[in-house]
Amino acid sequence: MASDLGMRRRRALWRSTHRGSKEMDFLLGRFAERALDGMNAAEIAVFERLIETPDPAIESCVLEGYSLGEPDLDELIDRLRRFHGLTLTD
Secondary structure (H helix, E strand, C coil): CHHHHHHHHHHHHHHHHCCCCHHHHHHHHHHHHHHHHHCCHHHHHHHHHHHCCCHHHHHHHHHHCCCCCCHHHHHHHHHHHHHCCCCCCC
């Protein structure tokens, strides 16, 4: 179980840092480098779903505050935004 979780963390980290654009590599990769080790299996599953999402959708959520329409993904996006010091102003 522990090695499976470790493999999932390593795979998620690699996929986060090899998105195809430097911006997404930075946004997702820096967060993954700091957060994945502290995530449990359920949290990693949500992160894995996030990294399956196309870059333009993630970028809209992170930079412009759009919702992916799923509470657990939106909560992770919020965590990602806070990590990078991005806050929405009303």
